[in-house]
Amino acid sequence: MxxxxxxxxxxxxxxxxxxxxxxxxxxxxxxxxxxxxxxxxxxxxxxxxxxxxxxxxxxxxxxxxxxxxxxxxxxxxxxxxxxxxxxxxxxxxxxxxxxxxxxxxxxxxxxxxxxxxxxxxxxxxxxxxxxxxxxxxxxxxxxxxxxxxxxxxxxxxxxxxxxxxxxxxxxxxxxxxxxxxRGSMNAAITVQGVQGHSAYPQRADNPVHRLVRVLHRLTARPLDEGSAWFEPSTLQVTSVDVGNPATNVIPGTAQARLNIRFNDHHSSASLTALLHAALRAEEARYRLEVSCSGExxxxxxxxxxxxxxxxxxxxxxxxxxxxxxxxxxxxxxxxxxxxxxxxxxxxxxxxxxxxxxxxxxxxxxxxxxxxxxxxxxxxxxxx
CATH class of the missing domain: 3.40.630.10 (Zn peptidases)
Structure with missing residues (x-):
């Protein structure tokens, strides 16, 4: 045929x-x-x-x-x-x-x-x-x-x-x-702060600064060096958004989205725990949403x-x-x-x-x- x-x-x-x-x-x-x-x-x-x-x-x-x-x-x-x-x-x-x-x-x-x-x-x-x-x-x-x-x-x-x-x-x-x-998972992070005037930062809590520190923790070093059959896992920041049209307002929230492609050193559960740990290390008040399309x-x-x-x-x-x-x-x-x-x-x-x-x-x-x-x-x- x-x-x-x-x-x-x-x-x-x-x-x-x-x-x-x-x-x-x-x-x-x-x-x-x-x-x-x-x-x-x-x-x-x-x-x-x-x-x-x-x-x-x-x-x-x-x-x-x-x-x-x-x-x-x-x-x-x-x-x-x-x-x-x-x-x-x-x-x-x-x-x-x-x-x-x-x-x-x-x-x-x-x-x-x-x-x-x-x-x-x-x-x-x-x-x-x-x-x-x-x-x-x-x-x-x-x-x-x-x-x-x-x-x-x-x-x-x-x-x-x-x-x-x-x-x-x-x-x-x-x-x-x-x-x-490799597995693939997405994460959406929302860090909550206190809105305020940018001239009086002591009266506010800037969530952007806290989010930036969280993202630095997550991206400062590789997740791993690869394994016997897999290339290294990667964590990519795909979006950072504040939605703030004003130049003199500290926003009340800041969001980021991540995509993680991971090898057999990790699971979606272990990576979710890693994200929580980075957020807690910066004493963030946050909401974390994750979805995994496949391990x-x-x-x-x-x-x-x-x-x-x-x-x-x-x-x-x-x-x-x-x-x-x-x-x-x-x-x-x-x-x-x-x-x-x-x-x-x-x-x-x-x-x-x-x-x-x-x-x-x-x-x-x-x-x-x-x-x-x-x-x-x-x-x-x-x-």
């Missing part, structure tokens, strides 16, 4: 997150003849809660072990300013050996390549294969992968291992396998990762780097259930105008995925 027509059909679905756009119908139409049982899963907010409902798809063929799951998303980011595009973002135009369109790389191309890989293999494979496809990866990720995984666990579908098809390759196909990601995770090199790397060496002819860099992905949710890694296309055009993927690279990715499936189901040695 050639992955190109399937990718073109998917690109033509305007599935800007969280819209389904017809993409899941396209997948159901191709997976059902391949022997998969498809289950559409719709999750959304309860009555009175904010948010939009999301359509997701779970498809499985076979019931035995090992159970290999492929996780991906059909939702895409908005195309942005149409003047920046030279092709229709949802037209799937072929141009100079490229297929153009939103999602060509991130990550409808990966989904098309995986399904084409399955179609190229015998039906009587050992074990079982499944796909977890969400429409909520580019959005809040509230009603997508995390909810489908809960449903899978409740219905006896927890996989033994999972590959996420994000575009991880940097320069050439297969050069990077992501085996973990750090690591799939330590073992049989699963070894089989992935062996497949890359055989099919792509490169030695893959095992990496934990970049932002977050839905792999952070999968890590709670089974070993997970990420392997996909070269991601140089993802989220850009004129997003595209080379047709030949798409076909090579499909062959690589076929080698991955054979390796993970024990049909080839991990060497």
């Amino acid at each position: 050639d992955p190109l027509p399937l990718l073109q059909d998917l690109i033509c679905c305007p599935s800007v997150t969280p819209a389904e756009g017809g993409a899941l119908r396209v997948l159901e139409a191709v997976l059902t003849p391949l022997g998969f049982t498809c289950t559409r899963l719709r999750f959304g907010p309860k009555e009175g809660e904010e948010g939009e409902a999301v359509e997701n798809l779970f498809a499985r063929r076979g019931t035995g072990a090992p159970h290999l799951c492929f996780a991906g998303h059909t939702d895409v980011v908005p195309p942005g300013d149409p003047a920046l595009w030279t092709a229709d973002p949802f037209g799937a135009e072929l141009r100079g050996g490229l297929v153009m369109g939103r999602g060509a790389t991130d990550m409808k191309g990966g989904i098309a390549a995986w399904i084409a890989a399955i179609a190229s293999l015998p039906r009587d494979l050992p074990g079982s294969l499944s796909l977890l496809i969400t429409g909520d990866e580019e959005g809040p990720a509230t009603y997508g992968t995390v909810k489908v995984l809960e449903w899978m666990a409740a219905h006896g579908h927890t996989p033994d291992m999972c590959l996420v098809g994000e575009p991880t390759s940097r320069a050439v196909l297969g050069d990077t396998i992501k085996i973990g990601r 750090s995770f690591l799939t330590k090199p073992g049989p699963f990762v070894a089989a992935l790397a062996a497949a890359v060496r055989r099919e792509a002819g490169v030695e893959p780097k095992l990496d934990t860099g970049g932002g977050t992905s839905d792999a952070r949710f999968v890590a709670h259930y089974c070993p997970v890694a990420e392997l996909g296309a070269v991601g140089t055009t993802m989220h850009k105008a004129d997003e595209s993927t080379p047709v030949e690279e798409l076909r090579r990715l499909s062959r690589l995925y076929a080698a991955v499936i054979r390796a993970q189901l024990g049909l080839e040695p991990a060497a």
Whole structure:
């Protein structure tokens, strides 16, 4: 099966997150003849809660072990300013050996390549294969992968291992396998003071000065020097705001926002404690709000990762780097259930105008995925 027509059909679905756009119908139409049982899963907010409902798809063929799951998303980011595009973002135009369109790389191309890989293999494979496809990866990720995984666990579908098809390759196909990601958390700090005239500071309590000292405590030295598999954690001040239009008024409050990307030396709980300690050290009266979109995770090199790397060496002819860099992905949710890694296309055009993927690279990715499936189901040695 050639992955190109399937990718073109998917690109033509305007599935800007969280819209389904017809993409899941396209997948159901191709997976059902391949022997998969498809289950559409719709999750959304309860009555009175904010948010939009999301359509997701779970498809499985076979019931035995090992159970290999492929996780991906059909939702895409908005195309942005149409003047920046030279092709229709949802037209799937072929141009100079490229297929153009939103999602060509991130990550409808990966989904098309995986399904084409399955179609190229015998039906009587050992074990079982499944796909977890969400429409909520580019959005809040509230009603997508995390909810489908809960449903899978409740219905006896927890996989033994999972590959996420994000575009991880940097320069050439297969050069990077992501085996973990740093955690990410945001913090909003409000320091309370006493408003007053700037000519009479003794009658006020300037919260800006106190906030500046707190931020200095937090940024004066690195959080850590990195770990065996992770680069150093980072704490970035992303906003400092007083909202004071007057030049002669000491404000009553001062706010700051932080984003922290953290490795396995930390957790969101330990970092929250660190923030509290810095604020208390400056005797601040404050309010601290934190939100964590994902803890750090690591799939330590073992049989699963070894089989992935062996497949890359055989099919792509490169030695893959095992990496934990970049932002977050839905792999952070999968890590709670089974070993997970990420392997996909070269991601140089993802989220850009004129997003595209080379047709030949798409076909090579499909062959690589076929080698991955054979390796993970024990049909080839991990060497």
